[in-house]
Amino acid sequence: MKIIAVIPARYEAIRFPAKLMQMLGEKTVISTTYKNVLETGLFDEVFVATDSEIIFDEIVSSGGKAVMTGRHETGSDRIAEAVQHIDCDIVINVQGDEPFLKLEPLKQLIEVFHNDENQEISLASLKIRLTEKEEIENPNNVKVITDNNGFALYFSRSVIPFHREVSYQASYFKHIGVYAFRKHALIQFSKLEMKPLEIAEKIECIRYLEYGMKIKMIETNFIGVGIDTPEDLEKARKLLSD
Structure with a gap:
């Protein structure tokens, strides 16, 4: 399998414009x-x-590889345009605003496809357990629930699941916006019309669910x-300096 990583990068972010061009240490x-x-x-x-x-220009001037795309509503749509003429089997989408992703989670995502002998999984992604009430209720944290x-x-x-039964300790997970796609599933995704749930929540991976595709978490x-x-x-600057 040929595996590539693509980092979708939009300059005009809604909540924090130009955030990707802010300085973090010397870069x-x-x-x-x-x-x-790259260093993984x-x-x-x-x-x-x-x-x-x-x-x-920021990436190319420092010797990196970048692809210009049109304007898109989601990072996945942007990546689909970028990779349509690139020879690859698996595409890892790493969010440009998640600068400290480590080796092991990426290896875990790649392993999903090595183990998927029947090629039933369209994409894989990451989740992390939430325990603080403020983090669970924060709408900037996308929560995910899974089957067994x-x-x-x-x-x-x-907040999902809704904690109605007080005698039961519910578990909450935050979706980390790192995806691993089969290329053909990604291209298919970009051709599908947005459905009401994706539009309402502004969460692109809901589109896969609305069209019956499998997402392994x-x-x-x-x-x-x-x-x-x-x-x-x-917070990121403090993490970098510690």
């Missing part, structure tokens, strides 16, 4: 993410997919910092 957020993914050594190639000349085999049932910005203990707000950037 920008997007350059830090690119460098960390897991991928045949690593690309940044962007509609921003600023981000494109680890396949996603639903993603939501709301892998639990990880990795704790990083997703940069969605200026406060998150300060």
Whole structure:
């Protein structure tokens, strides 16, 4: 299998515009993410997919690989355009605002496809257990629930499951926006119309569920910092300096 990583990078983020070009130590957020993914050594190639000349130039000027795309509603749609002419079997989508992703979670995602002999899984992604009430209720944290085999049932910005039975200790998991796609499933995804649940929640992987595709979720203990707000950037800077 040929495995590549693609980092979708949009300049005009809604909650924190230009966040990927903010400095994180001596490098920008997007350059830090690119460098960390490259240094895992897991991928045949690593690309940044962007509609921003600023981000494109940032990556290419430092010797990286970038692909210019059109404007897209979701990162997956952007990646689908970027990889349609790239020879590969598996595409790992690493979010540009998750600069501290480590080796082991990426290896776990890749292993899903090595073990999927019947090629039934369209994509795999990561989840991490939430324990703090504030984090569970934060709509910026996308929650996921799965079946007994680890396949996603639903993603939501709301608290799921709803904890009605007080005698039972419910478990909560945050979806980490790192995806591993079969290329053909990704291309198919980009041709499918958005359905009501995806539109309402603004969560792109719901589209797969609405069309009956399988998403395998892998639990990880990795704790990083997703940069969605200026406060998150300060947390990331502190993590880098510790």
